[in-house]
Amino acid sequence: MTLSESILQGDRLALARVLTQVENDTPDGRAALDSLFPHTGKAHLIGVTGAPGTGKSSLVNQLALHFRKQNKRVAIVAVDPSSPFTGGAVLGDRVRMKDLSGDAGVFIRSMATRGSLGGLAQATAGVVQVFDAAGYDIVMIETVGAGQSEVDIARLAHTTLVVEAPGLGDDIQAIKAGILEIADILVVNKADRPGAENTEKALKSMLDMAHPTQRVYSHHGKYMSVALPKGEGKGEKEIWIPPIQKTVAIEGKGIAELVEQIEKHAAHLHVSGDWAAREHARLESELEAALRETLMSQFRERVTNQQYNEVMRQVFERSLSPGEAVKKLTNGRAK
């Protein structure tokens, strides 16, 4: 039996081994992804992102416990800024493990942020696919959520939670602005702290700016989505306005309501056709990333080290610009 077959039958050890192969982008890992791919497409992928200090990890922990009560299998993919000398990612695991350890319906995986430009997003996409194929109903992807690569990773998800908390300094507005676009649900965690009302208000006014063409009706303190008028031959389409949910994760407050919002969003995605649209967008960007890698390795086979180093020398001397160097290396067929 291959490792992939073992995974499909629920073997945790095989799963762990393939996750490592996929993360390291080994030939075995790539082969496993190929054979597991037809079994993907069932999991609900939930991104959880937010600035440092918002209590994301506690929230993910509580969400996992809640999903377990519904008898769903849960995978957590933690994308942490790592370091060769602190092993930061491992510590995060230990904290979470306290509540979830020993539960065979839960699998936690920390990604190391080795490699650069897109490598992490690609590895994370692979790891998520493996969990999906292995039959996990919920895959939560936790990111720090400030940089572009975190945004790219969050785009993997069907449902993205953006977590805020009161009193996190002045720059936070700028971060919110960048990340609000990807939010399907906004969470104000640590909502028992002073300033929580202000945080909620600030988010609400940013939402109003983001959705200026729609009216948002406030009903018992919750923001409701409204149907847009028919237009452009598309018929009626339900518009999703990100709700704002207050939580106190370490006390488990607001978690049930948050899970309800997550389920509502999943239902909305199916009804509106956005579930399929997001799947397509995700697979397309995955394909493009893989293409780029392959084109680069093919280039490395074509051009000798000597040719490459000679061109590089001219760039160092500044007798050739990087752009001119690329033209030379790709035989004048540069864009």
Added chain:
Amino acid sequence: MTLSESILQGDRLALARVLTQVENDTPDGRAALDSLFPHTGKAHLIGVTGAPGTGKSSLVNQLALHFRKQNKRVAIVAVDPSSPFTGGAVLGDRVRMKDLSGDAGVFIRSMATRGSLGGLAQATAGVVQVFDAAGYDIVMIETVGAGQSEVDIARLAHTTLVVEAPGLGDDIQAIKAGILEIADILVVNKADRPGAENTEKALKSMLDMAHPTQRVYSHHGKYMSVALPKGEGKGEKEIWIPPIQKTVAIEGKGIAELVEQIEKHAAHLHVSGDWAAREHARLESELEAALRETLMSQFRERVTNQQYNEVMRQVFERSLSPGEAVKKLTNGRAK
């Protein structure tokens, strides 16, 4: 006279125009980079990065004012998470502009974070080159400093400042771990706030972990670099231990000392040969990024939309994995 020639003669309008072309990666922008490239290599590139709430912008502002007193021309490249609906980057400019506006020796440029995977790092590299060629002595690159793309951008710099501040929540340790590796100088800003001593202590102990093989001598509260014993035929080489500098940027406190540390670091880079090494690493990664883009556009010329869409359809149906799709599109020559 071409725009590039005008830039070399100090024309600000030409400079602004070419910066836009370079940021948008237009053919004119690429041509300008080619003709300006031989004039680069003189500026001191300083990265300023740190978590939200550390007061980076105030610090950059104060540094710029200080460099201006030394009669150096200063460019500031602000890499902000942007948003199509808030125009967040523009606000940041306005705040800074108050102190620096009207000074012909200063040029401030905000980068929009449009595009994804590496696009921003590439555009920023181009913008920095233009400023370098235009004769700016100091180019400061300000990033939010949490994600991988910020780290990639910071790697552009000769000297990287990592800014911390007391009391920024619990997740901050994880961020520090990832970003400490790129720090040449550590800044504890807002050092008049409670907890500043603890922040400094925490940074010091992380530094000790990062440099376990060297002894760091503390002298009048400053950490000094020490010579390593001769070894491996390389002769003596001065090792740089990142100093920790306390500042209160909004009051201008500690700025002169910080500038002194920055100048010391530049001197160290020249003596040790690391200046050239960093230039090489930077140009090499720039060349590779440009190569990737070119290979991708060449691919788009080779493969018709129809072929691409047919393969994509099979991926959507899950009858073909992304890996298999890439093999098919690149004629089985996948890695």
